[in-house]
Amino acid sequence: MYGWIWNHLPGPTPVRVLLTLVLVAAIVALLFTVVFPWAVTWLPGQDVSVE
């Protein structure tokens, strides 16, 4: 999978490394700003009020 992605990235190796870093950063940012804030609401210990 990662090999396939690597082989499909354009440009010489330094460019591919740079693109990889950008991709990883984008995915981590997406996780921290969208996915994890949603997922954390399903963790136990998030309900602290009585209702």
Next chain:
Amino acid sequence: MTADRVRAVVGVTGELLITAGVVIGLFAVYTLFWTGVETAGEQDDLQREFEAADPQPPEPTAQAAPPETALAPLEVPEPLPGDAYARMRIPRLGEDWSWIIVQGVDLSDLTRGPGHYPDSAEPGQVGNFAVAGHRATYGEPFAHLDRLEPGDEIRVERAGLEHVYRVTTSYITGPDDVDVVAPVPREPGAAPRTEVITLTTCHPRWSSEERLIVHGVLDGTASSTTSSGTES
């Protein structure tokens, strides 16, 4: 050919498992560390908001209503959900334990700091001033609420006044025990005659099975301009 295919499937499966492990690890970092960083940033903003709005409201909102006067608090704008509402200090939890309480107890409010039950009393008012807060994640303001003992101070600043409550009781109850935030705790429908405070958080820590409840009663009120001048 078949061997190649098997190798490919095993390879991709392995990569997916490693990816899942990394994502779960990142989620742990997010939960244990990053939520606290975000809440600290929110608290910095709320601190400025509170100090700007609390003693001298700059611009009352359309919903502005005079606060219920019990002890002549200053005029402050009616807070919207998530707005800075009051400052709380609990010396037992540390000299620097100081949190801006926000208005509201929705999950989105509580990511910014402990939240005031909007239907409960105002600080210093006759009735029940109730606050919920996280015990784990999001800066975990109420992490060690179980350490409070009868007589401990809970200081609440709002509208130019500082109210000092003293802890009376703490106990564990169920998540649907709404009577703990009734005007007279555990006596729904009763007319309140005293000023009480109620703090709620989850119990055990990292679980939502039960709630930890702390009650206190008002011991005194002073102008916050004089009392917070000696703040350490």
